[in-house]
Amino acid sequence: MRTALIDPAADRKPGWSRRRFVKALGATVVVAGTGALGYRIHDTAALSSGHGEAYDPWRHWRETPGLLGAVAAAVLAASPHNTQPWLFGIRADAVDVYVDPTRDTGTVDPFHRERHVGLGCAIENLVLACRARGLLPDVTLLPDGPSGARIAEVAVHDGPPVADPRYDAIGDRHTNRGPFEDRLIGLDTVTGLVDRTGTGDVEVRWIVDPEPRAALGGLLVDAAAALCADEQQSRDNFAWFRNDDEIQRHRDGLTLGGQGFGPLELAAAKVLPASSRTEGDQFWLDRTRTVHTATAAAYGVITTRTPDDRATQLTAGRLLERVHLTATSRGIALHHMNQITERMDREGATGFGPRFAALLPVGETPLLTFRVGYPVREAAPSPRRSAAQVLR
Numbered sequence: 001m002r003t004a005l006i007d008p009a010a011d012r013k014p015g016w017s018r019r020r021f022v023k024a025l026g027a028t029v030v031v032a033g034t035g036a037l038g039y040r041i042h043d044t045a046a047l048s049s050g051h052g053e054a055y056d057p058w059r060h061w062r063e064t065p066g067l068l069g070a071v072a073a074a075v076l077a078a079s080p081h082n083t084q085p086w087l088f089g090i091r092a093d094a095v096d097v098y099v100d101p102t103r104d105t106g107t108v109d110p111f112h113r114e115r116h117v118g119l120g121c122a123i124e125n126l127v128l129a130c131r132a133r134g135l136l137p138d139v140t141l142l143p144d145g146p147s148g149a150r151i152a153e154v155a156v157h158d159g160p161p162v163a164d165p166r167y168d169a170i171g172d173r174h175t176n177r178g179p180f181e182d183r184l185i186g187l188d189t190v191t192g193l194v195d196r197t198g199t200g201d202v203e204v205r206w207i208v209d210p211e212p213r214a215a216l217g218g219l220l221v222d223a224a225a226a227l228c229a230d231e232q233q234s235r236d237n238f239a240w241f242r243n244d245d246e247i248q249r250h251r252d253g254l255t256l257g258g259q260g261f262g263p264l265e266l267a268a269a270k271v272l273p274a275s276s277r278t279e280g281d282q283f284w285l286d287r288t289r290t291v292h293t294a295t296a297a298a299y300g301v302i303t304t305r306t307p308d309d310r311a312t313q314l315t316a317g318r319l320l321e322r323v324h325l326t327a328t329s330r331g332i333a334l335h336h337m338n339q340i341t342e343r344m345d346r347e348g349a350t351g352f353g354p355r356f357a358a359l360l361p362v363g364e365t366p367l368l369t370f371r372v373g374y375p376v377r378e379a380a381p382s383p384r385r386s387a388a389q390v391l392r
């Protein structure tokens with residue numbers, strides 16, 4: 001049934017771009033209730049998800065001992081557009097975390113909030129991996145001050161190894177951009193994903209009820225449309241898409257294989273000619289409407305009253321990663337969706353801020369948004385540079 005709409009020769013017809021073909025296929029699969037096409041699909045042919053050296057860090061992180069092993073776990077963390085904006089310095093009894101300022105998403109993250117959230121995600125993995133190795137960590141954020149070189153110092157001393165399901169989930173945590181099952185997720189279940197130890201005023205607000213969920217879904221669609229209509233943001237976004245050759249060379253960025261396709265859709269996308277940036281934008285917009293928001297069982301929003309504070313952003317990243325790891329350990333999928341806050345940073349006070357604020361407690365500013373649900377299929381790993389490649 002899935003192939004019924006597809007002319008086997010379609011990929012060779014002039015005018016049948018990858019996008020049009022996959023869109024037709026996607027429509028068929030949506031009817032079957034399993035459709036999934038990813039966010040911000042562009043003209044990448046990157047399909048070798050999970051193969052080659054770019055994916056080795058997912059296979060070898062546990063076996064590496066000591067602080068190098070902790071860094072091997074840190075590099076598996078989430079980061080905006082998979083920029084991996086980190087560098088690490090290993091000393092005898094500490095790891096220093098640095099930002100790599102060359103890893104930038106331009107107008108998508110003009111104040112580098114997302115970049116610092118990504119660094120916070122890496123710090124969380126680092127901490128869990130130190131504990132698992134019997135190296136008890138003591139974290140100091142911004143030890144040299146807000147504009148100092150080090151983002152964090154994780155000093156360690158010997159202790160008993162600490163077992164933690166979140167540590168065990170590090171190698172299975174992936175952003176899931178595919179469809180989620182049509183199955184409700186209760187407030188108790190989602191609040192149970194949150195461990196706010198040491199997070200100060202950084203909170204997770206859950207949007208579960210149908211009406212606010214629909215309102216946030218509408219905002220996400222509108223923000224995706226605004227981002228696509230903004231040529232510079234669209235270009236800055238596109239810069240981090242990697243095609244097949246680039247994946248093994250760069251070992252970073254977004255790939256077609258990480259977009260939540262089913263096997264048939266992935267195969268279709270592989271054989272077709274590349275579509276353009278603007279076609280890809282339109283495609284992402286379609287999927288935001290018909291898959292991402294349509295199948296979101298609930299949304300989580302990480303909020304704060306101090307969104308411009310670097311330590312707050314790092315703490316929010318630690319919390320985000322912690323939620324994602326706990327969700328992974330419980331079979332719940334998570335998909336980051338930050339186009340609203342990306343538009344808020346771009347547009348200033350007159351933009352999406354007031355509409356988002358209406359869904360949140362008074363005085364709290366959204367930093368990060370994600371959807372959760374029970375996945376139709378597992379998400380694929382994304383490429384990574386190895387620990388050795390990110391040592392300073």
Ligand SMILES: Cc1cc2nc3c(=O)[nH]c(=O)nc-3n(C[C@H](O)[C@H](O)[C@H](O)COP(=O)(O)O)c2cc1C
Pocket residue numbers: 039076077078079080081082083113114115117118121173174175176177253254258335336337338339380381382
């Ligand atoms: C701060 C931040 C913002 C992100 N924003 C988005 C987003 O808007 N849409 C999306 O699909 N993924 C988003 N992601 C997920 C990253 O693209 C993802 O972490 C990265 O590609 C690595 O893939 P992985 O999480 O599967 O390991 C974001 C991640 C972080 C940490």
